Amino acid sequence: MPSPLDNILALASAPEAVLTGDDVAEWPTEFFDLVSALGLVRAAAPAKHAECDQCAEGHIELVHRQRGKGDAPRFFITCPEAGRVLVGVERLKRWAIDYDALATAVAKAISASATVESLVAARAWRLGALVVTEQSYSVVLFRGAAMADSADVLTRAFSTLARSKSILLAVDESVDLIPDSGEFAAVIALASVVRIRDKKVWIDQSRIEAAIPATMEIADKPVVDENARSLTYRNKTCRFSARAEDQFALFKRLNRRPNQPVQFNTMRQPGDVFGDYAVADVSIRSAVRRLRARFEKAQMGRLARCLRTADRYAILDLSHYDSTSH
Numbered sequence: 001m002p003s004p005l006d007n008i009l010a011l012a013s014a015p016e017a018v019l020t021g022d023d024v025a026e027w028p029t030e031f032f033d034l035v036s037a038l039g040l041v042r043a044a045a046p047a048k049h050a051e052c053d054q055c056a057e058g059h060i061e062l063v064h065r066q067r068g069k070g071d072a073p074r075f076f077i078t079c080p081e082a083g084r085v086l087v088g089v090e091r092l093k094r095w096a097i098d099y100d101a102l103a104t105a106v107a108k109a110i111s112a113s114a115t116v117e118s119l120v121a122a123r124a125w126r127l128g129a130l131v132v133t134e135q136s137y138s139v140v141l142f143r144g145a146a147m148a149d150s151a152d153v154l155t156r157a158f159s160t161l162a163r164s165k166s167i168l169l170a171v172d173e174s175v176d177l178i179p180d181s182g183e184f185a186a187v188i189a190l191a192s193v194v195r196i197r198d199k200k201v202w203i204d205q206s207r208i209e210a211a212i213p214a215t216m217e218i219a220d221k222p223v224v225d226e227n228a229r230s231l232t233y234r235n236k237t238c239r240f241s242a243r244a245e246d247q248f249a250l251f252k253r254l255n256r257r258p259n260q261p262v263q264f265n266t267m268r269q270p271g272d273v274f275g276d277y278a279v280a281d282v283s284i285r286s287a288v289r290r291l292r293a294r295f296e297k298a299q300m301g302r303l304a305r306c307l308r309t310a311d312r313y314a315i316l317d318l319s320h321y322d323s324t325s326h
């Protein structure tokens with residue numbers, strides 16, 4: 001079912017988040033009334049150009065203004081075929097989407113007492129915190145996944161926030177374009193959790209909570225020390241020499257999202273752990289096997305048994321082993 005918000009979310013990565021009179025004319029009337037009542041759009045300067053609707057070309061022309069005799073001014077464009085084409089004042093109206101207002105509305109829907117903090121102007125906002133199974137997560141709204149600077153905007157937005165303790169709500173309809181999405185506790189398309197109910201923005205909080213994988217087990221996550229090139233798990237520490245840098249990188253990759261399968265194909269993507277080499281599935285499996293042997297040797301048998309590979313993925317499955325241990 002279409003939502004009044006669809007048209008707003010669809011423009012999330014557009015360079016100019018502006019609705020034209022022609023856009024709005026295609027909506028059901030109540031949609032526009034709703035989004036303006038919610039303050040999600042505000043009047044912007046009228047269009048200086050308009051599309052010709054009197055010939056098949058659909059060409060865009062500069063709008064001229066004609067003073068009527070004491071009447072309201074009239075607007076027209078010039079068409080090589082149809083000559084002077086009048087443009088109704090409704091068609092020239094434009095509205096800017098107010099993403100700050102959207103952030104506020106979503107924050108209020110999550111918690112009535114929420115205060116919104118702008119992290120990167122017009123692109124990223126901290127909406128407040130959400131507690132899921134005794135763990136507090138920052139909820140961050142992010143717009144413009146498809147824009148060229150999205151990775152840079154995320155870096156600035158998360159300069160003081162931990163990504164692993166943050167839920168990223170993407171205004172864009174597709175979350176596939178979010179850089180390094182695996183680093184966040186969860187990445188959720190706003191469209192999948194937002195509705196308008198009783199003329200208010202409403203958020204399906206249970207769907208946000210469900211997107212956070214196995215939070216309890218992750219509290220038991222191995223702790224990596226980059227400087228010491230080591231990891232500590234249940235009071236045991238395993239160090240990696242400079243020569244074992246690749247093994248360390250593989251472990252960190254799987255530890256980024258424990259209990260979640262990491263596809264071999266994902267690890268082979270540029271910038272990922274095996275991105276620089278053409279590594280076959282069989283080599284990834286044997287790399288995991290060597291890592292397991294290293295943990296056994298370091299008397300970290302439990303951690304070794306949590307490392308598994310399947311046909312096309314590897315996983316650090318802390319939860320699976322919990323259910324079978326004694």
Ligand SMILES: [Zn+2]
Pocket residue numbers: 052053054055056057058059079080081082
């Ligand atoms: Zn024309």
